[in-house]
Amino acid sequence: MSLFYSVVSGFFVFGYWLLIAAVTLRILMKRRAVPSAMAWLLVIYILPLVGIIAYLSFGELHLGKKRAERAKAMWPSTARWLTELKECRRIFASDYSEVARPLFQLCYHRQGIEGVKGNHLQLLTASNATLETLILDIEQAQHNIDMVFYIWQPGGQVDLLAQAFMAAAMRGVKCRLLLDSAGSRQFFRSHYPNIMRTAGIEVVEVLKVNLLRLFFRRIDLRQHRKMVLIDNHIAYTGSMNMVDPRLFKQDAGVGQWVDLMARMEGPVATTLGIVYACDWEIETGKRLLPPSPCVNFMPFEQEHGHTIQVIASGPGFPDELIHQALLTAVYSARQQLTMTTPYFVPSDDLLHAICTAALRGVEVSIILPRDNDSMMVRWASRAFFSELLEAGVKIYQFEGGLLHTKSVLVDGQLSLIGTVNLDMRSLWLNFEVTLAIDDNDFGHDLDKIQRDYLTRSKLLAIKQWAKRPFWHRIVERIFYFFSPLL
Structure with missing residues (x-):
């Protein structure tokens, strides 16, 4: 009887590690961003069963x-x-x-x-x-x-x-x-x-x-x-x-x-x-x-x-097009770049593009709601603030409610408006749509709206941000760890 239990337990242990190895190989074979792959691997090896179930449920884009x-x-x-x-x-x-x-x-x-x-x-x-x-x-x-x-x-x-x-x-x-x-x-x-x-x-x-x-x-x-x-x-x-x-x-x-x-x-x-x-x-x-x-x-x-150019995303539509469109728009900026979004959890590429724009002299402003209905996104987004502020990006916190507008204005000429948040879900997962408008008059109209948002916002000072409590920084880093999965 003990031999039987030993064989059965050995079989389950072998199957358990085989499953972990198979999921690990699948993650490595998928050409995904390194931070996302590392986050999934860490979750799987720290909490194997939870991590495997989570990955099979949420790790890949299964339309059915x-x-x-x-x-x-x-x-x-x-x-x-x-x-x-x-x-x-x-x-x-x-x-x-x-x-x-x-x-x-x-x-x-x-x-x-x-x-x-x-x-x-x-x-x-x-x-x-x-x-x-x-x-x-x-x-x-x-x-x-x-x-x-x-x-x-x-x-x-x-x-x-x-x-x-x-x-x-x-x-x-x-x-x-x-x-x-x-x-x-x-x-x-x-x-x-x-x-x-x-x-x-x-x-x-x-x-x-x-x-x-x-x-x-x-x-x-x-x-x-x-x-x-x-x-x-x-x-x-x-x-x-x-x-x-x-x-x-x-x-x-x-x-x-x-x-x-x-x-x-x-x-x-x-x-x-x-x-x-x-x-x-x-x-x-x-x-x-x-x-x-x-x-x-x-x-x-x-x-x-x-x-107008209509840009759609989601399963069945061109992969990563909205992400590529955002990167292209940011790198096209020469004078001014203003972005509004309720949920800000950018990819490393988008974060780098925004910071680079500010470092090359573009006036970059990001308007976010001060209060957010998503606790995880609120903390995760704050993990990016230090890098943005150090690059010269102006971060405004909107105080007139939950600013849900998704908009990008480049040099007063190129506008992007639609359903796309600057987070991983909108950029990589959901069915989304955005409009790219090439028109100076329309850009002027959007600029007036964004300026109205600015009048109801408070500029975040880099010195003020540096004085935030230490425990805030810890919570930010914890949720930043999960940012590729949000």
């Missing part, structure tokens, strides 16, 4: 077999549609500003299409005004309304929008709604899914959280886009979830969320429609492409309007 097959199958038809679109030469820009040219060339080589011109953009900074404007557009919709959001929380002004959305569906407008399962859990626990479906809206719960599929798909892979498309002509995107900020997370102690949305008319609605069509097919298996190209594209003069 069914979705991965759909993502692969959708590209032939999408590529054909893009080929037809590229024949509409009049909507594509050929000249870019000096600061924007490298970024737009990168996107052309990675995505296959150039930036589109002839768009009209309006920046919306007040959430109530955004919802009111969106309701008016929904009430005038004639053909289709397509939405995707990370969070939809019923209540307040959002309920008025939901009523307008359902009324549109009942009068014959084709209405579709993609909502992330984790972010919109309150919505899916409410009565709204049923009454919306009864009204004729196709409501789809995206990336359902299911512990039974823990090892088959990353449960922390989220649909983080915020987009609305109306009649293939009007589009919205930006940082705002479908929430009423007067009611949203009021118990978090960070104040109301401050967001920025863009309302657009023109060809950019079609390029955003391609992104939505891909998301819809990956999740439902149903093909949904925008109408035939070159139809009603130019509501404005061809030689006027904003030039």
